[in-house]
Amino acid sequence: MQVALDEIINRYKSGSRESLLPLLQDIQIEYGYLNEEAILKVGKHIKLPSSKVYGIATFYDQFRFIPKGKFHIKVCRGTSCHMHGSSGILREVERVLNIKEGHTSRDGRFSLEAVSCMGACGSAPVLNVNGEFKTALSIPDIAQVIDFYRSSI
Numbered sequence: 001m002q003v004a005l006d007e008i009i010n011r012y013k014s015g016s017r018e019s020l021l022p023l024l025q026d027i028q029i030e031y032g033y034l035n036e037e038a039i040l041k042v043g044k045h046i047k048l049p050s051s052k053v054y055g056i057a058t059f060y061d062q063f064r065f066i067p068k069g070k071f072h073i074k075v076c077r078g079t080s081c082h083m084h085g086s087s088g089i090l091r092e093v094e095r096v097l098n099i100k101e102g103h104t105s106r107d108g109r110f111s112l113e114a115v116s117c118m119g120a121c122g123s124a125p126v127l128n129v130n131g132e133f134k135t136a137l138s139i140p141d142i143a144q145v146i147d148f149y150r151s152s153i
């Protein structure tokens, strides 16, 4: 069961600006992203204008502002994966899903994120779908990988 937004916020002292990042992290862990309500309530709680909360949150790559898809695809862009063509893999995933990195498909089925090293460098280039690794990929593999998840819905 999901923890209520107010309950997460109230774990932190009111007016404590140092709490901003851990608070946003906790909300994102629980909900998967930060919505407008969360930004407004956090701002009110720590006594910082919501525009500033949003500005700070957008500065960090780790925060998302739209919900993840049913299948969340992470494409590694760490050094080893980069050396093995992860840029092409990312472009191909974007092409097949018709969404850009950082976005979620309109039907809510897929979301795409480029991430740093996922610790599977020996099998580069890799991507990860809801925690499941797909390794040593080549561009022609991508459509097949995505079709597999499309057909499992």
Ligand code: FES
Binding pocket: 076, 077, 078, 079, 080, 081, 082, 116, 117, 118, 119, 120, 121, 122, 124, 126
């Ligand atoms: S660089 Fe991609 S898994 Fe390490």
